[in-house]
Every structure is written in structure tokens, then in C-alpha cells.
Amino acid sequence: MTLSDTNTVRIVPLGGLGEIGLNLMVIECDRDAIVIDAGVMFAADRETGGARLRPDLRYLEQRGLNVRAIFLTHGHEDHIGALPYLLQSFPAPIFATPVTAAFVRRTLAAAAFEADLRMLVPRAPIAAGPFTVEALRVTHSTPDAVALAVRTPAGTIVHSGDFKIDPSPVDGMPFDAEGFAQLGAEGVALLLSDSTNAERDGHSGAESSLKPLMSEVVRRARGKCVLTAFSSHLHRIRQFTEAAHEVGRYVVPLGRRMAESVRLGVETGQLNFPPGTFISPQEADFIESRRLAMLAGGSQGEPLSALSRLAAGTHPVAQVGTDDLIVLSSRFIPGNERAIQTVINQLFKRGAEVLYDGVATVHVSGHAYREELAELIRLVRPRCFVPIHGEYRHLVHHQRVARAAGMAEADCFLLENGEPLLLTRGGARKGRKVPAGRCLAEELQAAAAGALEEYRDSEMAPTVFAIVGISGGDGRIVNGPDLVIRGMSERSAGDLGRARAELRTRLQALNGYLRFDPARIRAEMTRALRAYFLRDGRRPVIVPYVLEV
Ligand SMILES: [Zn+2]
Structure with missing residues (x-):
């Protein structure tokens, strides 16, 4: 073992660079490693309805690394869905914040997997081999999200996780700008940052800016109102529930996944409402429509979702008709437009009113726009920069943001999956490519x-x-x-x-x-x-x- 081995840190992306999803980053030094996130991705053909891909883990296996710990930034499936496969070969302790841990328990239970799940507390450092890892609170479209500061023999690495800088977060837990600024003052060798919205100018806006729309919807609907959102978006579910509760409507989660998310939100204190606020579809059967607000999955027109079945009139327990108001509270993900439009047409045919992206402001993104991306770079002041989490064009745009924020071209690295960055006290360079790719998740x-x-x-x-x-x-x-x-x-x-x-x-x-x-x-x-x-x-x-x- 030479001196350089113990002082060179390898950052190896095995997923999430050049694609949206499958996020998995390895940070290694000598034979020790930590893994940040282990996500899946839904297959390109949406008619597969739930079939998933995961990162190829051959590299980890072949290199024979001692994985000391797995750190999770938040509970989205594109960050935790591949955990059962990672744990099969590397049963390391998992560190996660409480809400993330709750999502992880659900994912692992579905795979019949037990794991050593430990608490990640923001600003409380955790030692893992040659690394010390500290979480910093960020804001995102699911609660309890964190960035990670990894202190290594080659300097401090900051991994942003998925983030935005929300000026007035729904749960009152702010983005830890002060913590990032402190790291910047201490000196940061490398920033790895979320590129999802690097094509968008300006600021993503506050999630709480949707509250007036929610209040209007629950007041305006003569019949029931239905909110369609991602089931992990507990901030949005919370705002809708608040609005519904204020006008005396019961909230009905439709479908197993949505009901599970609501239960998880109640258990973790994210959905703190009086008992009886949430009721089952069976209980809702006895209540008049104007007293009901429903939560449905299927904002991307997924054929088996609650929304598609409401639109087609095939939902086993709920129907949509005249006087009902439906809000599709999310962006149309490219490739899904046709399916979403079909669902909207069907809902209109049933006589319902429908609000969606394009006719109303129904969605706020959970990922930073350019202004926020530049803000993080200014706070952290890294020596080197690698854009992560995005298709190749997002990474290129994010690199431009970094250049405009004052970073030198030679300090910005565009990596793809399987391309390691070798970091030393003296600088950074790209390493030789290692195996990376996609496998079927199950x-x-x-x-x-x-x-x-x-x-x-x-x-x-x-x-x-x-x-x-x-x-x-x-x-x-x-x-x-x-x-x-x-x-x-x-x-x-x-x-x-x-x-x-x-x-x-x-x-x-x-x-x-x-x-x-x-x-x-x-x-x-x-x-x-x-x-x-x-x-x-x-x-x-x-x-x-x-x-x-
Ligand atoms: Zn996310």
C-alpha cells in the first residue's frame, strides 16, 4: 500500500449521471467505501406499469470493497428502490432520517428484507471507516431530505442529494444555508449537485404557494374534489388535507400505495390532523360528495392507477361525475403526455371539471432552478464541481451555471456512470472507466x-x-x-x-x-x-x- 492509495479518494457514480433515476454514488478510499443512495428507475416504456430498472452493481462486487455504511439523502424510489439488491451483497448499516427510514422500511418489507437501519440526525457526524459523514437539511418534494458532507483524507465532499431552496417550507424545516456556508468557510474539495432543473432559469418557488389553489378547489367544488399527486409528496398531501379540513371535508386516500403513504405521514408526524380526518373509501360511501376530498395516484396517466380507473369508470369504490373537481398536481413527464391527455378527456366526458398543468398553476418543482443551483455553489465555494442527477444535457447546463458562478473550467468535471473521479489534496482528475449500466430491478x-x-x-x-x-x-x-x-x-x-x-x-x-x-x-x-x-x-x-x- 503506497501513501497515495490512502490519500486518494475515488468518487464512482454507478447511476444517475446521464439519466433521471437509478442514483447511486460510491465514495472509496483504499479498500473502504460508503454508498450514497441506491435508486431504481421506471422503464422507458410506460406500459410496463411498474417494472423497474436498477444500477449494475458488478463494479462493487469485483473490486471487493468493504462497504462501511449506506447513507440515504431522502425517501424517493429513485434513491432507495435498489436497496434490497445492494444489501444482498453488501449488508452494511443504513443511515437515514426518520421519514426516509419509514419509506425504506416499506421498500424493504415489500422485498421481505431485514436491514440494520440507523438514525441520521442533521449536523451530527457519523464515522464510517476513513470517512466522517454529516447530514445537512435541504428542502425537496418529500420531507426530511438531507445533503451530505463527507470528510475524507482528500478533503470534504458535499453531495447535495435532491434539493431546492424553499423560502417557506410547508413543514417549517428550512434549507440549512448556514451549515453549507460554514462548510464553505472550512473549505470544500468537491461539490456533487442535483442537475434535474439546470435548464430552468430563475427560482423554483415555494411549495406553500400552492395553498391558495388548494383552498379554492375545496371551496369551489360542488361535489367532491380529487387531488392527484405522487404519494410520497407529503407536503402537498398535507396542504390539500389542511384545505379540506378547514371546510369540513373528509380526506379519502384511494389505492394501497396512497393509503400507505398517508399512514406513514401520520406515523412520522408529517400529517398531524385530528383523528377522523382521513377515512377509508368504504366509510366515504355513506358521506355526501360535497363533504369529500380524495387523494389519488396516477398523475402520469398510469393505466392501473386510481385516477385512470376513476376516469374510465372502472374504480371499484369511487365514481367521478358532474360537480366533481379534479386537480392533476404534477408536471407531465415527457413520454406520458398522450396517456395523461386521454385521462383528462375521459374525466371531462364524465362531466367533471379538471385543472392541470397548462390551464392552472397546479405544481411547484422539488428541484432547484438555476438561481438556487448558483446559490448552493456560492455557499459551498468548492474547489471542484461535478453535476449529478440528470440527463447529459442537464449536466452540461449545470456546468455552465457553475462556470457563471465563477468556477474555472478545469475544475468542473462532466462524468458519466462508471467514470470515476480521483480526488487528492492536490486536485482531481478522471479515472479509467469501470463497469456500470442497468439491470432489471427484479x-x-x-x-x-x-x-x-x-x-x-x-x-x-x-x-x-x-x-x-x-x-x-x-x-x-x-x-x-x-x-x-x-x-x-x-x-x-x-x-x-x-x-x-x-x-x-x-x-x-x-x-x-x-x-x-x-x-x-x-x-x-x-x-x-x-x-x-x-x-x-x-x-x-x-x-x-x-x-x-
Ligand atoms: Zn427526490
Whole structure:
């Protein structure tokens, strides 16, 4: 071991650079390492409805690192969803703030995984091998988010996590500008900062600026009102609940995921309301519409979500009609526009009033705009800078922000996944590329089951869900095909192994001359399975999912 080994710190991004999601950063020195976040990402084809990708962890395994601890910045799935896979090989203690820990418990419980989960308290340093890690409070679209200051033999590294600088946070917990300024005064070797909104000028605005809209909605609706938002957005759920509570409406979370989030919010003190404020859909059955406010998932038009089912009139317990007011409180994520528009059209056809991005200010971003990005750079005054969390163009724009804030070009590094930065007391340079990429987050069967979690057999006609992972590059089958049946017994479905094998052969023949073409692959899956089941006189509904890997 040479002196330089123990003083060189390697920063290795294994996900989140060049893409939105899959965030995972390794910081290592000699043979010791810590991992910051371990996230998943939803597959490009939204019809996969819940199938997820995770970062390739081969590098960690091959390098034989001693992972001393895992630190989490916040509880979004693109930061914690890959924990079960990381823990399989590296069962290190996980440090997280209370709300993040609650989200982690849910993720791990779903994967039937136990973990050594420990409390992360802002401004209380934690030793992990050669590193000392301190959390600093930031504001974001989920509560209890932190940035991390990692003191290393090569100097202090600040990792922003996902952040914005909210001037009046809903939970009264401010962005710790003072803490960042103190670090800046001590000297920071490297800043790694969230680039999601680096294309946007100005300031992202305060989450609490949405409260007047919420108050207006709950007053204006003659029937019930429905808020559609991400279930982890407890600030927004809190503001909507406050508004509803003020005018005497009960709040009804629809769907399992939303109900879980509300329970988690109540347990962690984020949703502090009198008992009886939240009621179940069954209880709501006995209450008139004008006394109800509903929380629904599905702001991106996801086909199995509560909102899509309300719009289609297929929700098992709730209906939407004249006098009802629906707010889609989120941005349209590119690629989902068509699905969202279809849902909005259906809601209007049912006679409801709909507010959405474009006709009203219904959303405030949880990620810093350029003014806030520059503000963090000015507070921290880093010697070197690496933009993280974003597609390549976001990283480039963020680098420009850093340049405009006074950083020298030679001190800004554009990294991609698998490109290490080597940091010493003297400076930084890029290292040689290591293996990085995407894997399926779980067996396809489990992915499909997750997507279907709200379907119960009794509600369904006999249905066969078929799911296959195809390489976007060359059209090869990477995983599956797998079959999941609903609304019929294993026995009545016949020999699923043979059905799978036949389907695989058909797809291989197709992929021999096809590039990735989800529509054609889906059509072929439907044709092949329909023919297979028809041989025994069965006609289940065939639902094909194609996942680009
Ligand atoms: Zn986030």
C-alpha cells in the first residue's frame, strides 16, 4: 500500500449521471467505501406499469470493497428502490432520517428484507471507516431530505442529494444555508449537485404557494374534489388535507400505495390532523360528495392507477361525475403526455371539471432552478464541481451555471456512470472507466405482480399478463418472457411453461430481423398467446408488456 492509495479518494457514480433515476454514488478510499443512495428507475416504456430498472452493481462486487455504511439523502424510489439488491451483497448499516427510514422500511418489507437501519440526525457526524459523514437539511418534494458532507483524507465532499431552496417550507424545516456556508468557510474539495432543473432559469418557488389553489378547489367544488399527486409528496398531501379540513371535508386516500403513504405521514408526524380526518373509501360511501376530498395516484396517466380507473369508470369504490373537481398536481413527464391527455378527456366526458398543468398553476418543482443551483455553489465555494442527477444535457447546463458562478473550467468535471473521479489534496482528475449500466430491478414475474397489486382475482376476467425484457440496442431478449395469470387458477391456465417456451421461440424469430419495436413485439406476443390458449378452447384476455432494458 503506497501513501497515495490512502490519500486518494475515488468518487464512482454507478447511476444517475446521464439519466433521471437509478442514483447511486460510491465514495472509496483504499479498500473502504460508503454508498450514497441506491435508486431504481421506471422503464422507458410506460406500459410496463411498474417494472423497474436498477444500477449494475458488478463494479462493487469485483473490486471487493468493504462497504462501511449506506447513507440515504431522502425517501424517493429513485434513491432507495435498489436497496434490497445492494444489501444482498453488501449488508452494511443504513443511515437515514426518520421519514426516509419509514419509506425504506416499506421498500424493504415489500422485498421481505431485514436491514440494520440507523438514525441520521442533521449536523451530527457519523464515522464510517476513513470517512466522517454529516447530514445537512435541504428542502425537496418529500420531507426530511438531507445533503451530505463527507470528510475524507482528500478533503470534504458535499453531495447535495435532491434539493431546492424553499423560502417557506410547508413543514417549517428550512434549507440549512448556514451549515453549507460554514462548510464553505472550512473549505470544500468537491461539490456533487442535483442537475434535474439546470435548464430552468430563475427560482423554483415555494411549495406553500400552492395553498391558495388548494383552498379554492375545496371551496369551489360542488361535489367532491380529487387531488392527484405522487404519494410520497407529503407536503402537498398535507396542504390539500389542511384545505379540506378547514371546510369540513373528509380526506379519502384511494389505492394501497396512497393509503400507505398517508399512514406513514401520520406515523412520522408529517400529517398531524385530528383523528377522523382521513377515512377509508368504504366509510366515504355513506358521506355526501360535497363533504369529500380524495387523494389519488396516477398523475402520469398510469393505466392501473386510481385516477385512470376513476376516469374510465372502472374504480371499484369511487365514481367521478358532474360537480366533481379534479386537480392533476404534477408536471407531465415527457413520454406520458398522450396517456395523461386521454385521462383528462375521459374525466371531462364524465362531466367533471379538471385543472392541470397548462390551464392552472397546479405544481411547484422539488428541484432547484438555476438561481438556487448558483446559490448552493456560492455557499459551498468548492474547489471542484461535478453535476449529478440528470440527463447529459442537464449536466452540461449545470456546468455552465457553475462556470457563471465563477468556477474555472478545469475544475468542473462532466462524468458519466462508471467514470470515476480521483480526488487528492492536490486536485482531481478522471479515472479509467469501470463497469456500470442497468439491470432489471427484479425478476419479471415480481415486476408484473407489483404492477398488478391492486387487482384481485375476483374482480377480473381470466387474464394473462406477459412480460418480456428486450435490449433497446439490438432487440435481443434479455429477460423472460414471463407469464402472470389473474382471474383463473394455475390448473385451468394449463401448461404455462410450454406457453412461455413457445412465446420465446416466436419472439426470437421476430427479433432476428427487428430492431427494438415495442408495438410490434406486443402485437406478436398477443398473437402467439391467443393462438396457444385457443388450442384448448380458452380465450383469456392477453396483456403484453415490453420492457426496454
Ligand atoms: Zn427526490
